[in-house]
Amino acid sequence: MTDKTILVIGTYDTKDDELGYLAGVIRDQGGRVVTMDVSVLGDPSKPCDFSKHDVAEEGGSSIKAAIDSGNENTAMQIMGQGAALLTARLHREGKIDAMIVLGGTMGTDLALDVCSALPLGVPKYIVSTVSFSPLIPAERLAADTQMILWAGGLYGLNSVCKASLSQAAGAVLGAARAVEPMNQSKPLIGMMSLGKTALRYMVPLKPALEERGFEVAVFHATGMGGRAFESLAAQGAFACVFDFCTQELGNHIQGSNISAGADRLTNAGANGTPQIVAPGCYDLVDVVGWKPIDDKWANHMKHAHNRLLTSIVLQAPETQQIARAHCEQLATAKGPVTMILPEKGLGEWDREGADLHNAEGLAAFLNEIEKSLPANVSAKRIPHHINDAGFAEKALEIFDAWCADGTVKTA
Secondary structure (H helix, E strand, O other): OOOOEEEEEEOOOOOHHHHHHHHHHHHHOOOEEEEEEOOOOOOOOOOOOEOHHHHHHHOOOOHHHHHHOOOHHHHHHHHHHHHHHHHHHHHHOOOOOEEEEEEOHHHHHHHHHHHHOOOOOOOEEEEEOOOOOOOOOHHHOOOOEEEEEOOOOOOOOOHHHHHHHHHHHHHHHHHHHHOOOOOOOOOEEEEEEOOOOOOOOHHHHHHHHHHOOOEEEEEEOOOHHHHHHHHHHHOOOOOEEEEEEOHHHHHHHOOOOOOOOOOOOOHHHHOOOOEEEEEEOOOEEEEEOOOOOOHHHOOOOEEEOOOOEEEEEOOHHHHHHHHHHHHHHHOOOOOOEEEEEEOOOOOHHHOOOOOOOOHHHHHHHHHHHHHHOOOOEEEEEEOOOOOOHHHHHHHHHHHHHHHHHOOOOOO
16 A cells, blocks of 8 residues: 555644654554644744744744734734645645644634645545534535544543544545545536435436536535535636535525535636526525524524424515625626526425425516626526426536537537
8 A cells, every 4th residue: 555645733832742642643554744833932842844934934924923923813823824835835746645633723723724725635634622613614614624523632642632633543544545536537517406305407417417428526505515616616627517506605695504605606707617507495594403593584484304404485585685696706707607597496395386485585586686697697597497307408508509619628
């Protein structure tokens, strides 16, 4: 088995023993280790491969500037910027295969920046005292970040702490050895959706696109799925996007925790990637199902999808707000954008006669889209539901035309 190199990051002035133990376990399993110190005030017991001075200078600053700031938050942001840039460079240069960061709240704040600096598919682990905590907003999580709770490890080594650290060491090394790089032999289509109980267009579209020589990746629009989609879109990974479930944008605007961040619907456009967009489930705001529902939703229709997730149905003035937000996000696109607007509904529960049928909200949304549509976006109304065959056929018609005229690169 080819040895893999793991970057181990932490504040070596205060967590020297713990970081040394973590690195030792990786080495004992045959992995290689590169160390990076993100301390500010103190020094490690022995030099790291990349010192705190290296880190600060990579970000265009210095340890002196961090100390002179007199503010621990400012100081750690200096170190976070430098650590992110240095980690990204080490990966580009082929010097590391994966990374792991150890920390409390300060170290975790830094770790989130470092993880976001690495491409999707590079193993990235955070061992933290606040893993899975509501302190961590979804938009700060790189889509494939792995977190392990650092149990019993706030001050020094012990058997509880070692149980966490040894698992983390095995996990990051195992991931580095097992990860399968993305296959770039076929152009990739990025598609957003929900499960088949709500949206079903991917069932006919995926094989149809594969027959045309494309690979299709379908992302689950539940916050982190949108983060993964946007991350790859930002890297220019897609030949075209079929962004057919934009619900996360509404979640974000309405303050739901199930958010993909403020940049939803922007990254493909920033790269000029061709976009076919349909606002699937635009009128649903998902909230955490096991928490009390906010009083502001008292007069709204609701759907308890499971014990984790409840969907709120937006009313007409709210759907108009969501329509304007779609147009604002897409107005920044540098590439072609076509919106498909099904007149019969945009989610299975929204069909006429279904429990969440919302004719007034749909009409208000579609009219506001057309009223606010930016000049760079074209819109096509169709007399179908988003789950009807006619919708998939229209999407393929647009796509095939783009392939024929070279808008979508086929190889």
